[in-house]
Amino acid sequence: MKLTFEDLKTQVAAGDIDTVLVCLVDMQGRLMGKRFHAGHFIADAWKETHCCNYLLATDLEMATPSGYAATSWESGYGDYVMQPDLDTLRPVPWLEGTVMVLCDVLDHRTHKEVPHSPRAVLKKQIKRLTEMGYDAMMATELEFFLFEKSFDQIRKEKFRDLEPISGYNEDYHILQTTKEEHVMRPLRNHLWNAGIPVENTKGEAEAGQEELNIKYAAALDTADHHTIAKHATKEIAWQQGHAVTFLPKWHHDRVGSSSHVHQSLWKDGKPAFFDPDDTLGMSPLMKTYMAGLLKYAPDFMYFLAPYINSYKRFQKGTFAPTRTIWSVDNRTAGFRLCAEGTKSVRVECRVGGSDLNPYLAMAVQIAAGIAGIEENLTLDPPTSGDAYEGNTGMIPQTLRDAHTTLRGSAMLRAALGDDVVDHYARAAEWEIEEFDRVVTDYEIARGFERA
Secondary structure: OOOOOOHHHHHHOOOOEEEEEEEEEEEOOEEEEEEEEEEHHHHHHHEEEEHHHHOOOOOOOOOOOOOOOOOOOOOOOEEEEEOOOOOOOHEOOOOOOOOEEEEEEOOOOOOOOOOHHHHHHHHHHHHHHHHHHEEEEEEEEEEEEOOOOOHHHHOOOOOOOOEEOOOOOOOOOHHHHHHHHHHHHHHHHHHHHOOOOOOEEEOOOOEEEEEEEEOOEEEHHHHHHHHHHHHHHHHHHHHOOEEEEEOOOOOOOOOOEOOOEEEEEEEEEEEEOOOOOOOEEOOOHHHHHHHHHHHHHHHHHHHHHHOOOHHHHOOOOOOOOOOOOEEEEOOOOOOEEOOOOOOEEEEEEEEEEEOOHHHHHHHHHHHHHHHHHOOOOOOOOOOOOOOOOOOOOOOOHHHHHHHHHHHOOOHHHHHOHHHHHHHHHHHHHHHHHHHHHOHHHHHHHOOOOOO
C-alpha cells in the first residue's frame, strides 16, 4: 500500500529499502526519471531534483524534434525541476528494496508547473471541476498482448514472425489464462501491494490478449494507477521472459487493443450523474456533459489516438468504434452508457487505444464535458443496433485528420491554453513527418516487381 514519508524513513533505517524511483510522466505516458539511493532521497532529494527539459519534447525514440516553443537546441535544452509528490510514494514489490514516487514538473526559474506536463494538464481540468463543485471519478481498462518470446529476442529478430502466448481467442477463457498466470498473478498481486486497487484480469478477444481492470478512483489517482500498472506489466512480463505490447494494432489480421475510459461526476460524495426519475437514470448534468463529449470528440481525438498506428485499430466488427455516437450498453458505439437506471450510471468512452496517455485523455474529456455543461448542450437520443452501420459522426480517420481538428479546436485552446495545444499538435506533426519518410515492407512487397 502507499507509504508515508515517515514509513519510508523507518524502512530505510531497517535496511528494507535502498532504492527510490523518482519519476515523471512524459508525453507518451511513460515513467522517466532517476534511481536514488534511499539514504540520499530521505536526506535531501525528497524536496526536488532536476532533469533535462527535452523529456517533455521528444518522441517514442527519444529523438529531439525541432519546432517546440518550450525547448530546443537553440535554447540549449536546460533543466526542469522534478518535485516529488509524496502522496504518491509507494512500494514497488516486483523490484527488490525499491519504492517509487511520482513528480510534478516545474519550470526551473519560476518553480511553476510546466503547463504541457501531463499531470499538470489533468490537474488544471480537475481544478476547473472543483471550482464548479464537482469531482471526476474515473476508471480505465488496459488491454495488451503477451508474446512467447522476450523483448530482446523479438527486437533482434526485427519484430518478425511474432507469436502470441496463446493459439486462440481467449476472451473470458479460464483454461488459457491459467497458462498465463506466471505473468498475470504476480502482476495482480504486486500492483495490489503497491496500493493500486486491482479488480481483476481476464482474457480478451484475441490470441494472447489480456485485460487489466482497476477500481475507479479520483481522476488523478486513476491516471497514476494506469501509468504505473502499464509500466509494471512490461517489467513483470520481462522478468518472466516474455514481451508485452500496448501497440493498438500489432497485426492487420488481429483485433486491436483499447483503453476504455469510464467517467462520472460526483458532488458532495454523491453521484451527480444519477437521476432516479429519469428513464435511464441520467441527470440533466450528465446529459449536457455527454453532449459535450460527442460534440468535441473530433477535437480531442489526437489524445485518444496519438500515433499513425492508433488509427489502424478502427475497423468494423472488431469492437473498436468508428463513430462518435452514444448508445445504451452497446459495445459498437464510441460512447456507451453503462449501468443505466442505477447510481453507478456512467459513460464509457470506447474510442481510445492502449497507447493513450491517461492524463491527457482524461483531461480533454473533462474539458469537453465542462464545455457541454457550460453551453447547456442537448443530448441527442441514443442510437440502437449496429453502430458500425451508417456514415454520420465518423471519428477522424487518420492522425492527419486528428491533427487538423486539434489545431483548430477553440474549445481546447480555451481549456488547455494555446501553448499546450500547439505543443501536442507539434508532436502529432512529428509523428506524421517521421512516418512519411519511411518505406514500409508493405510498399516493397506490393510494388517491387509489379509497379
